[in-house]
Amino acid sequence: MQFHRGRLVDHIHLRVADLDASKNFYRAVFAALGHKDALQEGPGFFYADELFVDKADGYITRVHLAFQAPDRETVQRFHQAALAAGGRDNGAPGERPYHPGYFGAFVLDPDGNNIEAVFHGPAERSAPSVVITA
Template sequence: MIDHTGIVVTDLKKARRFYDAIAEALGLQTIDNGTEAFLFGKSAQEPIPYLWIGTTRPSYWIEGSRAGINQMHVAFQARDQAMVHAFYEAALANGGMDNGAPGPRQGAGEYFGAFVLDPDGNNIEACARGAASKS
């Protein structure tokens, strides 16, 4: 199970606009984490798991690493198809780019998802599984 993960972005203001919008669509929150980062998760009261998003160069990066060089994929759970659609529309309206419109995915079983690229090219997804994928 994931405790946390993180991505480095080039423009914190652009990233915050994008992640604030998809957080609202997914019933999640963004939480301030200093002047160079913020957290994306359930809430300040339930902070873990979270996605750290910031402009600081992580100490564990190997030489030559930079924001956007290694595309990351993060998938967030959605309650139903409507939430997947809301995520997709919020992302596109706030600096995201289409990377797979909402719909079922071949070979994934009962699955309904949408893919967008954030302002730095990371692949961000929202998906509903099982019975939720049909509603």
């Protein structure tokens, strides 16, 4: 049996009511999983570059889930398909100021979660995915 990791989810952003309680929770959980040194402080906190947690400040959505896209055209197709399937626009396809080459689109799913597709610009991957054989 094989499992592939690193192909679908780009990053997750959680909006929380109590930042300190969440920081303590995730610090303990990730230490138990062997990632005790992964915490990075910022306006919230990060674990590696995949999970960002900050304080909810009136936003309707609590979860932001970003999917990887291989190019800008895929980001555009994602946005069109999401709107056609009942999603609501939350940011048309375009460049974002997060880093050079960041091209993303945002929609709200039927439950109001902020869903994104992102292309980070031309890059060479060391592998298409991590293959785990069990």
